[in-house]
Amino acid sequence: MTGYAGTAKAGVVKEKLPWEPGSLNAPVHGVDPNGPTYLTPVERRLLTAIADRIIPSDELSIGGAEAGCVTFIDRQLAGPYGRAASMYMRGRFVKGTTQQGIQSAMTPAERYRKGLHELALFCQRDTGKAFEALPPEKQDDILSRLENGRIAFPSIDSRIFFEQILQNMREGYLADPIYGGNRDMASWKMLGFPGARYDYRDYMDIKNQDLGLAPLSLRDRTI
Amino acid sequence: MTRKRPKADVVIVGLGWCGSLAAEELTRAGLDVVAIERGPWVEPAIDFAPGVDTDELRWDTRRSMLLPPAIETTTVRNTRFQKALPIRDWSINEWGYNAGGSGTHWAAMAWRFTPFDFQPYSMTVSRYGAKQLAEGLIVQDWGVTYDELEPYYDRFEKIAGISGKAGVLNGQIMQGGNPFEGSRSSEYPLPPLKTTHLTDLFSEASNALGYHPFMVPAGNTSEAYTNPLGIRMAPCTYCGYCLYYGCGNWSKSSPNACIFPALVQRSNFTVLTDSAVLKATLAPDGKTATGVIFCDKKGDQWEQPADIVIFSAFQMQNVRLLLLSGIGKPYDPAKREGVVGRAYCFQTVSGANLFFQDKKFNHFAGAGALSAQIDDFNGDNFDHSGLGFIGGAGILVVSRGSRPIGNADFLEPNTPRWGAAWKKAYKDAFQNATGIFGQGTSYSHDEAYLDLDPEYTDQYGQPLLRMTFEYNTNDRRSAQFIEDKSVEIGRKMGAKTVIGTNSAASSFTPYNFASDHTIGGAVMGTDPRTSVLNRYQQVWDVHNVFVLGASSFPNNAGYNPTGTIGALALWTARAIIDQYLKNPAPLVKA
Ligand SMILES: Cc1cc2nc3c(=O)[nH]c(=O)nc-3n(C[C@H](O)[C@H](O)[C@H](O)COP(=O)(O)OP(=O)(O)OC[C@H]3O[C@@H](n4cnc5c(N)ncnc54)[C@H](O)[C@@H]3O)c2cc1C
Numbered sequence: 100m101t102g103y104a105g106t107a108k109a110g111v112v113k114e115k116l117p118w119e120p121g122s123l124n125a126p127v128h129g130v131d132p133n134g135p136t137y138l139t140p141v142e143r144r145l146l147t148a149i150a151d152r153i154i155p156s157d158e159l160s161i162g163g164a165e166a167g168c169v170t171f172i173d174r175q176l177a178g179p180y181g182r183a184a185s186m187y188m189r190g191r192f193v194k195g196t197t198q199q200g201i202q203s204a205m206t207p208a209e210r211y212r213k214g215l216h217e218l219a220l221f222c223q224r225d226t227g228k229a230f231e232a233l234p235p236e237k238q239d240d241i242l243s244r245l246e247n248g249r250i251a252f253p254s255i256d257s258r259i260f261f262e263q264i265l266q267n268m269r270e271g272y273l274a275d276p277i278y279g280g281n282r283d284m285a286s287w288k289m290l291g292f293p294g295a296r297y298d299y300r301d302y303m304d305i306k307n308q309d310l311g312l313a314p315l316s317l318r319d320r321t322i
Numbered sequence: 323m324t325r326k327r328p329k330a331d332v333v334i335v336g337l338g339w340c341g342s343l344a345a346e347e348l349t350r351a352g353l354d355v356v357a358i359e360r361g362p363w364v365e366p367a368i369d370f371a372p373g374v375d376t377d378e379l380r381w382d383t384r385r386s387m388l389l390p391p392a393i394e395t396t397t398v399r400n401t402r403f404q405k406a407l408p409i410r411d412w413s414i415n416e417w418g419y420n421a422g423g424s425g426t427h428w429a430a431m432a433w434r435f436t437p438f439d440f441q442p443y444s445m446t447v448s449r450y451g452a453k454q455l456a457e458g459l460i461v462q463d464w465g466v467t468y469d470e471l472e473p474y475y476d477r478f479e480k481i482a483g484i485s486g487k488a489g490v491l492n493g494q495i496m497q498g499g500n501p502f503e504g505s506r507s508s509e510y511p512l513p514p515l516k517t518t519h520l521t522d523l524f525s526e527a528s529n530a531l532g533y534h535p536f537m538v539p540a541g542n543t544s545e546a547y548t549n550p551l552g553i554r555m556a557p558c559t560y561c562g563y564c565l566y567y568g569c570g571n572w573s574k575s576s577p578n579a580c581i582f583p584a585l586v587q588r589s590n591f592t593v594l595t596d597s598a599v600l601k602a603t604l605a606p607d608g609k610t611a612t613g614v615i616f617c618d619k620k621g622d623q624w625e626q627p628a629d630i631v632i633f634s635a636f637q638m639q640n641v642r643l644l645l646l647s648g649i650g651k652p653y654d655p656a657k658r659e660g661v662v663g664r665a666y667c668f669q670t671v672s673g674a675n676l677f678f679q680d681k682k683f684n685h686f687a688g689a690g691a692l693s694a695q696i697d698d699f700n701g702d703n704f705d706h707s708g709l710g711f712i713g714g715a716g717i718l719v720v721s722r723g724s725r726p727i728g729n730a731d732f733l734e735p736n737t738p739r740w741g742a743a744w745k746k747a748y749k750d751a752f753q754n755a756t757g758i759f760g761q762g763t764s765y766s767h768d769e770a771y772l773d774l775d776p777e778y779t780d781q782y783g784q785p786l787l788r789m790t791f792e793y794n795t796n797d798r799r800s801a802q803f804i805e806d807k808s809v810e811i812g813r814k815m816g817a818k819t820v821i822g823t824n825s826a827a828s829s830f831t832p833y834n835f836a837s838d839h840t841i842g843g844a845v846m847g848t849d850p851r852t853s854v855l856n857r858y859q860q861v862w863d864v865h866n867v868f869v870l871g872a873s874s875f876p877n878n879a880g881y882n883p884t885g886t887i888g889a890l891a892l893w894t895a896r897a898i899i900d901q902y903l904k905n906p907a908p909l910v911k912a
């Protein structure tokens with residue numbers, strides 16, 4: 100078979116500009132409160148306690164849990180990010196050098212499942228209590244030991260687990276509220292980041308001064 | 323079963339800057355051109371509208387416009403005696419994946435290379451003697467000179483609407499520009515962008531040290547502009563959602579903003595999107611290509627026959643397509659023979675991190691290429707006698723727009739990365755932290771090369787490209803030199819803390835995002851034993867195949883590559899129209 104019409108599955112652009120909005124990896128907005136979730140209630144409780152240590156509530160801003168970081172993470176894990184949709188996941192998985200980076204078949208969602216389980220077991224064994232029940236100083240101590248690789252888990256590299264959590268907590272705290280975190284743009288107010296503004300022409304000549312711009316988000320979370 | 327499309331005069335593989343510039347020239351000359359693009363079509367006004375574009379998580383953190391490693395990646399190792407493993411996550415392999423290629427989400431610093439960068443071998447030997455060249459370093463002339471390319475740089479800058487200030491105009495040094503640049507035949511189409519407090523501080527400090535600061539030529543429009551194709555661009559709003567983002571304002575130079583509106587109206591131009599080319603097909607005698615095989619979204623295979631095949635699928639992909647098609651002799655590092663994959667190279671980056679006190683840099687406002695630079699230590703602009711290396715770097719500061727997630731680790735050393743102390747430190751650093759960036763020259767080495775991986779494959783079952791790379795002695799020495807200069811400028815700028823940085827001081831890893839300017843692997847040159855392409859980017863062995871992109875660079879300059887990629891694409895398109903069509907044969911005698 101030859102001919103042009105048969106190329107139906109290739110987009111054909113000829114003599115006009117075609118457009119299909121959003122054909123580029125549309126974001127998982129997760130503003131839908133009934134959207135898919137991933138974490139179990141037990142995992143959620145543990146992650147909520149972690150969120151408030153990674154981003155504690157203080158005079159600068161509300162804490163990670165109140166800011167919605169756990170909701171953010173839950174929605175990310177339920178979507179393509181959690182499934183490692185963008186990552187190269189073909190085998191074999193062979194341990195390599197540090198320069199070659201992580202070689203693991205585990206997706207981000209699986210890292211949470213394994214890591215949170217290991218952390219819960221560790222706390223019970225080490226302190227006789229759940230992580231959530233420990234005083235903040237003790238929680239911080241455990242988290243720093245994870246960060247520095249001073250706690251070894253059987254089923255997942257504890258440092259990889261910690262870095263995964265740290266990255267996603269910060270994302271939840273710092274990303275646009277449209278994704279379920281950064282409630283009331285709390286982190287942007289703290290940093291003085293004006294958010295989703297698209298025109299600074301009037302401000303470029305005002306140098307080394309506070310521009311006093313209130314932040315804007317893509318969508319107010321109350322809508 | 324492979325189905326066949328009607329024959330075209332030219333098939334273009336990949337529609338980034340190279341493919342688009344070539345398509346514009348060739349269709350204007352009346353040729354029937356079919357471009358095949360792996361990614362989707364995108365429309366700036368819709369896909370990057372202000373209410374879509376201002377989303378750091380989507381475009382920057384999750385890299386939503388880039389080719390996911392899931393579709394294709396490379397394997398990597400530092401030496402050929404190691405086992406290469408796949409790069410699984412986002413890395414320096416930041417490949418475009420839409421009509422427009424990386425030209426849609428780039429930062430748009432639009433440079434010309436210096437005359438030295440095209441003739442590094444002959445100029446080094448004549449100035450310092452051959453002893454200046456380290457053992458195993460690959461240094462060879464390109465076969466084309468700056469003066470030959472000048473009109474094509476000029477054309478590229480006018481199509482792209484570049485904002486800048488000439489430093490050398492018709493041989494005359496001009497105030498405010500880069501006095502070290504090659505001579506230009508005309509001023510930039512637009513004046514430079516506005517400066518920021520950061521670029522002002524840098525310029526004052528480097529002036530005080532006796533250096534020659536200037537504003538980097540930018541593919542962000544300082545004013546409204548109409549390009550030679552009749553396409554209009556609007557003034558940049560300094561929104562800062564630029565690098566990794568599209569531009570919804572028609573202000574960033576891109577194939578989408580500067581070429582497509584004219585190109586898609588031509589009846590002799592067709593784009594097939596969402597279609598990946600697997601390889602070129604060769605005539606039985608292997609001396610010409612007959613077209614390409616591609617796979618559409620559904621997985622069906624097609625043949626696109628054509629008289630001329632142009633690979634413009636980005637540097638890495640060009641090398642891979644040559645290897646998969648059996649074009650040119652693959653490089654064998656043990657024997658130091660063969661050419662495809664040889665002279666692969668990256669970019670050496672060093673500089674300094676600066677932490678100020680009580681500043682309001684307002685880093686969130688800016689544009690992808692809003693930067694100030696000095697070229698006093700770039701290329702061969704300074705005397706290298708006794709230094710033990712060649713090359714150097716452009717030393718610059720960037721006001722390209724900082725976002726909260728991406729900067730969360732940009733803190734003074736020994737600062738906690740979480741908790742109350744992190745919040746406090748980050749609030750401070752968000753306004754006070756910045757960096758000096760030395761974007762270096764790099765020269766390849768006998769042991770740095772690309773070939774096909776023996777184990778790992780892509781979704782079509784074709785082998786991935788394997789990258790074998792480590793910084794060499796020349797890189798390390800030049801990086802150290804540039805780090806020291808950057809620290810000196812940082813101190814002069816009045817930073818409270820100045821920390822030197824040097825990516826070449828440790829082993830190469832693709833997860834250090836200092837630069838993504840991979841080059842070489844299918845280089846142009848004067849000798850078929852050391853180059854895949856002649857000076858017109860035409861394959862020596864298969865004369866109707868032309869390869870466009872940074873894969874042609876035998877060495878990297880201390881700049882971003884795209885101005886030179888664009889000029890070379892136009893130079894090759896002209897050679898096809900003016901010479902090759904009349905006599906389809908090798909344009910240079912081997
Ligand atoms: C984040 C970032 C910032 C940058 N900033 C700058 C800068 O400030 N200044 C500068 O000079 N350069 C910059 N660059 C580099 C610049 O973007 C590239 O040099 C330039 O876009 C390369 O153009 P190209 O046409 O060679 O390739 P690309 O733009 O990569 O286009 C290649 C096209 O080919 C398609 N393709 C690939 N394989 C196939 C296949 N098998 N079949 C069909 N189609 C295929 C791809 O989808 C892509 O669209 C930056 C790059 C990145 C990633």
Ligand code: SF4
Pocket residue numbers: 541542543557558559560561562563564565567568569570571572573574575688689690
């Ligand atoms: S900074 Fe300017 S060029 Fe870049 S995206 Fe914003 S408006 Fe466009």
